[in-house]
Structures are given as C-alpha cells and as structure tokens.
Amino acid sequence: MRVGVFDSGLGGLTVLKALIGAFPQNSFVYLGDTARTPYGSKSPEVVARYSVECARFLLTKGIDFLVVACNTASSLAMAQIQAEVPCPVVGTIEPSIDEWVRMGSPEPLLILGTRATVQSQAYQRGIISRSPESRQLAVACPLFVPLVEEGILEGPIVDHAMALYLDAYRREHPTAVMLGCTHYPLLRTPIARFFGPQTRIIDSPGAICDRLKQESGFHCPPVITPCTREYYVTDDPTRFQTLAERFLGEPNVVVSRAELASLPSASESINQFKSNAT
Amino acid sequence: MRVGVFDSGLGGLTVLKALIGAFPQNSFVYLGDTARTPYGSKSPEVVARYSVECARFLLTKGIDFLVVACNTASSLAMAQIQAEVPCPVVGTIEPSIDEWVRMGSPEPLLILGTRATVQSQAYQRGIISRSPESRQLAVACPLFVPLVEEGILEGPIVDHAMALYLDAYRREHPTAVMLGCTHYPLLRTPIARFFGPQTRIIDSPGAICDRLKQESGFHCPPVITPCTREYYVTDDPTRFQTLAERFLGEPNVVVSRAELASLPSASESINQFKSNAT
Numbered sequence: 001m002r003v004g005v006f007d008s009g010l011g012g013l014t015v016l017k018a019l020i021g022a023f024p025q026n027s028f029v030y031l032g033d034t035a036r037t038p039y040g041s042k043s044p045e046v047v048a049r050y051s052v053e054c055a056r057f058l059l060t061k062g063i064d065f066l067v068v069a070c071n072t073a074s075s076l077a078m079a080q081i082q083a084e085v086p087c088p089v090v091g092t093i094e095p096s097i098d099e100w101v102r103m104g105s106p107e108p109l110l111i112l113g114t115r116a117t118v119q120s121q122a123y124q125r126g127i128i129s130r131s132p133e134s135r136q137l138a139v140a141c142p143l144f145v146p147l148v149e150e151g152i153l154e155g156p157i158v159d160h161a162m163a164l165y166l167d168a169y170r171r172e173h174p175t176a177v178m179l180g181c182t183h184y185p186l187l188r189t190p191i192a193r194f195f196g197p198q199t200r201i202i203d204s205p206g207a208i209c210d211r212l213k214q215e216s217g218f219h220c221p222p223v224i225t226p227c228t229r230e231y232y233v234t235d236d237p238t239r240f241q242t243l244a245e246r247f248l249g250e251p252n253v254v255v256s257r258a259e260l261a262s263l264p265s266a267s268e269s270i271n272q273f274k275s276n277a278t
Numbered sequence: 279m280r281v282g283v284f285d286s287g288l289g290g291l292t293v294l295k296a297l298i299g300a301f302p303q304n305s306f307v308y309l310g311d312t313a314r315t316p317y318g319s320k321s322p323e324v325v326a327r328y329s330v331e332c333a334r335f336l337l338t339k340g341i342d343f344l345v346v347a348c349n350t351a352s353s354l355a356m357a358q359i360q361a362e363v364p365c366p367v368v369g370t371i372e373p374s375i376d377e378w379v380r381m382g383s384p385e386p387l388l389i390l391g392t393r394a395t396v397q398s399q400a401y402q403r404g405i406i407s408r409s410p411e412s413r414q415l416a417v418a419c420p421l422f423v424p425l426v427e428e429g430i431l432e433g434p435i436v437d438h439a440m441a442l443y444l445d446a447y448r449r450e451h452p453t454a455v456m457l458g459c460t461h462y463p464l465l466r467t468p469i470a471r472f473f474g475p476q477t478r479i480i481d482s483p484g485a486i487c488d489r490l491k492q493e494s495g496f497h498c499p500p501v502i503t504p505c506t507r508e509y510y511v512t513d514d515p516t517r518f519q520t521l522a523e524r525f526l527g528e529p530n531v532v533v534s535r536a537e538l539a540s541l542p543s544a545s546e547s548i549n550q551f552k553s554n555a556t
Contacts, residue, residue, distance in 0.1 A: 235320050
C-alpha cells in the first residue's frame with residue numbers, strides 16, 4: 001500500500017507521524033503546499049483549487065490511497081478531490097465524528113478550527129447527520145496555526161490566545177473538544193489544561209488511524225521490499241526538512257521540490273494575465 | 279499619473295492610504311495577492327516569482343509608476359521587478375533608509391521585519407552602503423503579520439509577542455526603530471510605547487511619500503478628469519472589501535478578482551505536473 005498524504009504545510013505531519021506509527025509496513029508520500037500556506041484564511045474556491053492540485057500531484061507518485069491531512073481541505077474540497085481521484089480518499093472530518101460517536105456523543109461538543117473550516121459548517125453538518133439533537137459549538141482560532149508554524153507551543157502568548165478565543169466557550173463546560181485542524185494537536189497539552197480533566201479531546205491523527213484500521217490494505221503483513229517515505233513541498237525544501245526532522249524525530253529526512261506548473265516561474269510571459277471584475 | 283501598488287495582502291493599504299492622502303490628484307491601482315499571502319515566511323525564489331507576477335498584472339492596467347508596498351518583495355525581488363517593468367519602481371527599503379539618514383543616522387538602529395526580509399539582509403546592506411560604521415540590529419517578528427491580519431492591534435497578546443521578540447533588543451536602547459514591514463504601522467502605537475519616547479519610529483508609508491515628493495509626476499496639478507482607484511485581489515474580494523473599507527475609512531470600495539493564470543483552476547488536466555528532486 002502506497003499512501004499519499006497532503007496538507008497546506010507542516011500540520012499534516014501530525015497525521016503522518018501517527019500513520020507511520022500505526023502502519024509501519026506501508027509506504028508514504030507526503031506533500032506540503034508550503035508555497036501557498038496557510039489554507040485556513042483563504043476562500044473555499046481557492047482552497048478547492050489548491051487541494052485538487054495537491055491530490056493530482058500525489059496521483060503522479062503512484063499512490064493507492066489518499067489521506068487529506070488538512071481539515072480546511074477536508075471541509076471545503078472533499079467532493080472535488082473525490083471526483084478527481086480514482087483511489088479511496090479519507091479526510092479528517094468523518095473519522096473525528098466517528099470517534100465522538102464511539103465515545104457516546106458527549107455534549108456539549110466544542111469544535112475548534114480555522115476560519116475557513118468553521119465557516120464551511122462541514123463538522124457541524126456531519127454531527128447533525130449523526131446526532132440531530134446534540135448540542136455543539138464551533139469557534140475559529142486563527143492565531144493557532146501561525147503559533148504552531150512559529151514553534152510557539154506554550155507560554156503566555158498561547159495562554160492569552162486561548163483565553164481570547166475560548167474563554168466564552170469554557171463557560172459552556174464542553175465535555176468534548178474536537179481539534180479540527182491538524183496543527184492543533186501540537187497545542188493539545190495547553191488546550192487540555194485550559195479545559196480541565198473532565199473534558200475529552202478528540203484529534204484528527206488518532207481518529208484517522210482508528211478509521212484506517214478498518215481498511216483492508218492497512219492490515220497487510222510486512223513485505224520484503226522496504227517501505228519508502230517521500231516528502232515533497234512546493235516551496236524551498238531546506239527549512240521544511242529541518243522542521244520535519246525535529247517534528248518526526250528522525251534524521252536525514254529527504255525533502256524534494258514539487259514543481260506544480262501553476263506556480264509561476266519568473267520567465268513566464270506577460271500575456272498570461274487577465275482580470276475580471278466581480 | 280496612474281500609480282500601481284501591490285502587496286502580499288492587506289498590509290500595503292497602509293502605504294496606499296498615505297499615498298492617497300499625499301497625492302490625491304493621482305489614480306491608484308492596488309493589487310493584494312491574498313490567494314498566496316503571506317510572503318514573509320516563504321523562500322526568496324517563490325517571493326520573486328509572485329512579485330514579478332503582481333508587477334506584470336499591474337502593467338496590464340496601464341500604470342505609469344509602480345510602488346512595491348511589500349517589504350518582503352522589496353527586499354527579495356526588486357532587481358527582478360525592475361528588469362520586468364518599463365516604468366519607474368519604488369520599493370520600501372531605500373525610502374526608509376533615506377529618512378533615517380535625514381534624521382542624522384541615529385544609532386543603534388533596530389530594524390523589524392518578516393523572517394524573509396531580515397534574512398535577505400536588504401536593509402542591513404543598504405544601511406552599510408550609506409553609513410558603514412553605524413550600529414544596527416535586525417530582528418524577525420513573524421507573529422506580527424498574523425496579528426495585524428486578525429485585527430489584533432493591542433492587548434496582552436501583542437504585548438507578549440513584543441516581549442518575546444524585542445525584550446533583548448530594548449536593552450540595547452535603540453534610538454531609532456525601522457518598521458520594515460507594511461503591516462507594522464498598524465502596531466506603531468504599542469511598539470512606540472514599548473520602546474519609550476526617546477526612540478524614533480521610521481515607517482514605510484511616510485518614507486515612501488517623502489520619496490515620491492521628489493518625483494515630477496507626483497507634483498502635477500489636479501486634473502479635470504476624475505482620478506480613479508481600483509482594487510484587485512487574487513482571492514475572494516468580499517472579505518478584503520470589508521477590511522479595506524474599515525481600513526481606508528471609505529465606503530463602497532469596489533474590489534475585483536485578479537485572475538492570474540498561474541493560479542490553478544479546478545479543471546486543469548493532470549499532465550501539468552512534474553516533480554524534481556532537489
């Protein structure tokens with residue numbers, strides 16, 4: 001099994017790390033769209049365009065299974081991705097909702113995500129379809145992704161950002177908090193402390209691994225040919241390599257540049273431009 | 279005079295607002311590359327590609343003069359932009375250094391910018407070429423742009439972010455601080471308070487206006503034909519319109535979508551992709 005995994009940048013490595021731990025016999029191809037990160041502040045249309053491009057790139061790498069390790073893309077672009085990709089596709093939304101249902105649908109449920117994810121209502125609609133009467137709240141935490149990307153995972157800025165976004169929701173005493181962004185597991189400890197031990201945390205990496213244990217291809221025994229791990233980014237590989245090695249706890253991560261043709265080169269001619277009033 | 283102004287997103291509006299105030303007789307065309315913002319965390323190569331694309335788009339709008347209202351683009355891509363653009367081009371670096379020299383080159387000078395701007399050494403080299411012995415320090419403040427883009431312009435998160443990046447530099451008692459990012463003027467008040475009244479602040483919008491007062495085209499008398507203001511963005515115009523109206527203090531700002539051909543459309547075929555190991 002050759003599994004493609006993509007995210008807007010670094011955050012999807014939380015999913016990849018969990019997948020490698022759970023399914024070490026599989027090969028993985030990771031793509032981070034670092035030339036256009038972040039997705040969470042961009043429009044549904046642009047997120048869908050970028051996501052389809054990422055999926056197509058991974059298809060050229062011969063994948064048998066695609067994991068959309070970006071909650072913004074999972075929220076806004078799953079239909080478009082599935083229409084493009086002949087192999088099975090799993091995103092972040094359904095697995096997290098499955099896990100919440102397995103917990104007994106604790107409520108009130110608080111969903112944290114990017115602005116694009118929360119506005120898409122993808123989590124909210126998914127939960128209503130499973131548990132129409134359940135009490136749920138969703139809040140966008142736009143600073144959390146820049147904090148994680150900057151490696152600021154604890155301390156007063158994190159505490160004040162949590163207070164800014166979450167104080168009003170803590171008063172609702174959520175019994176479960178869903179981390180609706182693959183960056184947020186890196187803030188799991190301060191978020192869990194903020195809500196206290198009575199609040200259960202659901203995150204995408206754990207939920208996706210639980211979901212994939214039901215897929216036949218993920219049960220195959222170890223094979224003789226060694227599994228491979230490939231890493232691609234759309235911007236400079238060097239900085240990503242350093243962060244990925246630190247993040248995955250592995251030396252010598254080899255990162256290559258994914259040259260998406262839609263990223264402009266400096267030599268493109270001027271007549272490629274048009275503008276449309278909206 | 280028809281003046282093009284571009285930035286990675288919203289920040290360049292600080293420059294545009296100053297330009298409209300100083301040169302109301304001119305027409306302005308603004309482009310914000312909101313589909314790919316921010317630039318400050320991306321590589322020199324990618325910033326140069328995007329910047330050249332923005333400049334080319336504005337050329338199709340018939341501009342006579344180009345203002346690069348993005349310090350990251352000014353730091354990393356001025357040579358590439360000037361090679362592409364037949365009209366005069368002004369960036370953010372030289373005008374700020376000119377202003378510092380007019381102040382009598384106060385030192386130590388502290389330069390604040392994005393990671394890309396600081397790593398480019400563009401400010402540092404410019405200052406050394408004018409004043410080789412002067413004492414200067416430069417520090418990247420990567421959270422400042424997300425804070426401004428989120429409208430968080432004061433309060434404990436801003437104070438703690440300033441402390442995180444700037445505490446060590448305050449101890450150097452800088453006599454001048456250069457705001458090397460067009461977003462940072464929106465944090466001017468807390469930054470000025472942080473350093474105290476003995477520290478002078480230099481920002482790009484004021485410096486660029488002073489620089490343009492020396493250009494002949496910017497002295498022309500008011501003309502009969504009404505001046506125009508056009509706004510383009512590469513992502514959804516709606517959110518930008520709301521922010522631009524609030525920011526410029528003007529109602530009915532009309533924002534159009536700039537369709538750069540290099541932004542992928544969902545219908546593009548799969549054979550556009552290739553990947554190169556690096």
